[in-house]
Amino acid sequence: MPVSPSSSAQSARENVARGLRELRREAGLTVTGLATACGWHHAKTSRIENARTPPSPTDIRLWCRACDAAPRAEDLIAASLHAESLYTEWRRRARTGLRRLQESYVSLFRATSLFRVYTTFLVPGLLQTQGYAEALLSTNARLLGVPDDGEEAAAARLERSQIMYQPGRRRFVFLLEEAALRYQIGDGDAMAAQLGHLLSVGALPAVSLGIVPMATEARPTWVQETFSVYDDALVSVELLSAQVNINQPSEVALYVQAFEELRHLAVYGAEARALIVRAIEALR
Template sequence: MPTSPSSSAQAARENVARQLRELRKEAGLTVTELADRCGWHHAKTSRIENAKTPPSPTDIRLWCRTCDAVSQAADLIAASRHAESMYTEWRRRVRTGLRQLQDSYVPLYKSTRLFRVYCSTLVPGLLQTEGYAQALLSANARFHDVPDDAAEAATARLERSQVIHEQGHRFVFLVEEAALNYQLGDADAMAAQLGHLLTAGALPSVSLGVIPASTPERRLWAQETFSMYDDTLVSVELLSAQVNVTQPSEIGLYLKAFEELRTMAVYGQAARALIVTAIDALN
């Protein structure tokens, strides 16, 4: 796996920074000279060139104008916007509410044919019940100190999950056994969630694998939660942000990891037995 799941985003930022630095040098300007002509402190130029601070579109236009490279501004602005969209802090994403965040995924879900989802600590979002989802989303709202519209967001999450019942989509879910035992909500909500897994796992479009905690000599350790949308996008969930991986070489690493994890999972009756054991442990 990549050393950091945000490496694609950082590499994209550094590429923009490198191009801006090269424009400055080709124009024969020092860091201080460029800063003076753009009307900002020289430290800002250094932060931009070292990919510490993302440049705004206005910054890039001023930079290119100062370096007599106005024709390159549009491409650099587009590249910078793309880099910043690859790594998005959760607090920024939920400023307009948790429900809006749930709804934002609908177009992606509609266009994806093959979903591959690995979860180490939680039930996958597409398989969550309303009670479980509401408990999770409310906890997230409290942790990130954002408005708590978890009830509406949970309803939206269930609405978008209806894609499981639509033709033209396939779903491969992998969960660590631990995810079955971390209780969210009260015991009744958790029991309902686990019971739903028994039902959803039997759907013809769904493959549900559980990786037993007792797996001997694991060939790959537990990973951060990630979702693969066809072979073009991997979304990785971190504590502070969501990372969107689009670089083919990194997507290939996540696919390799997914297939490795998949070989350690149990399916069918063996998976159902682990779920039932988790239900019994609630009593």
């Protein structure tokens, strides 16, 4: 089932562009007239109205003032900032290091009752050990060209994972492709410790751990990207360069459907533990 991770962000940008275009038309201004009033080239007006260039808060205030609609500016600015938050480059979010990026998820985690996480090649962040997380985050820091605070970022990641051990009604459903057990992150000891941790965390009462075997035949669903579903309200998709947040109900429903189809392909309990044990033995 192919899923586009960017259309929610684009839809939100288009809504802002549509609102600005309607203001211009209601004011009786042409594209050139609006540009003249704002002091920029008419091509910029076209790019903004066609959602090719996101307007800055100053752009929106100038636009609304030119259309004699200054009171509308703040609502449009808020909508524009929200649209841009749906697609955020990792490099921009991690420019001061990765520790703060890990900490930024705490409030979302606390507000979520049902976590559904699917990963293709990596162990999910909530299930990572210190050595595995540190190796992974340090690699990411080098790739992004941001400060390498892998040790501190890994500690922050483990700290936020404590939410799985807290009393309450939260539920955690993890689906891993078997390949995630085989791709070695860090040295052999770090990988063995990570796989051993999966054996123990999978027994937690609030956790369901499923593994989709590599030998699964005639799969009805293929999803290329790692994604997390928070309740039924938000999907977070991890790309190489960016994080895409999806809150459009129809798209959220599509990811939930894909997750449920994948869930039925997975093995659990003794079968899942056997796959993990075989991966540990392969390290020797």
